[in-house]
Amino acid sequence: MTRLQLTHIQIDNYGPWTVEPEPRREMDLQTLQSRLFADLAQFVGSRDGYVFFTRFDNMVAVTNGLGREEHELLQESVGNRYPITISLGTAVDPVPIEALEGATEQVQAAGSAQDKSRREVLAGEYRRPAEDDVRIAHFDVNDATGKYTDRLNEFDSFIRIEQSYASLMQYMREEHGALSFFVGGDNIIAVVPEMTEDEYLGAIDHVSEDVGIELKVGVGRGPTPADAGIDAKHALEDCRYDGTRVEFADH
Secondary structure (H helix, E strand, O other): OOOEEEEEEEEOOHHHHHHOOOOOOHHHHHHHHHHHHHHHHHHHHOOOOEEEOOOOOEEEEEOOOOOHHHHHHHHHHHHHHOOOOEEEEEEEEOOHHHHHHHHHHHHHOOOOOOOOOOOOOEEEOOOOOOOOOEEEEEEEEOOHHHHHHOOOOHHHHHHHHHHHHHHHHHHHHHHHOOEEEEOOOOEEEEEOOOOOHHHHHHHHHHHHHHHOOOEEEEEEEEOOHHHHHHHHHHHHHHHHHHOOOEEEOOO
């Protein structure tokens, strides 16, 4: 059974910090956020986890395989190199949204995101990796280059891709408790519970009917996000080669 370990990453007191003692330059803030995400992605990714940026001051990580010590080290590393600190809440559940709810509650219970006295919360539960703990679904848009990138200006292409993301993200969360994240280009990675082929087809059909964009998806599973994710990538290549809409990695 899927047993996802999710970590909610939240920058401490970030809103007030951006305007005190006076408003900071927006590009300086964007630079800090992007560098922080890159460092988090490198740290967690080198330990076979995944990080998604969501709103940048809040991020979501799939951390199966990372224990409390690794989370402590991540906080220490950020605190040593940045003018801000991060709080981390972690929870485990077969349904992604339930794991994230639990992780978020761990952080919120310690105080507000804008509470100056709340710093470097580290709370929650951690799970040792087990076979098939993580399921990753990798979606992409059919012929995005031919339909959008090579035909439309970049902003209109971006709108079309974002429409597919918004439609899929909401559907997968409401129908299956899955968490879907845009990761660039025309790619969306979803952290999912156990789902059938028909359920994936239902999601693809919903996006097609809702915004007129066709998707395909490869699905992988494994003890860590990295294992499941690379399986999902191979399954997506099978979709491209065979012209299918849903493929599961072979095990």
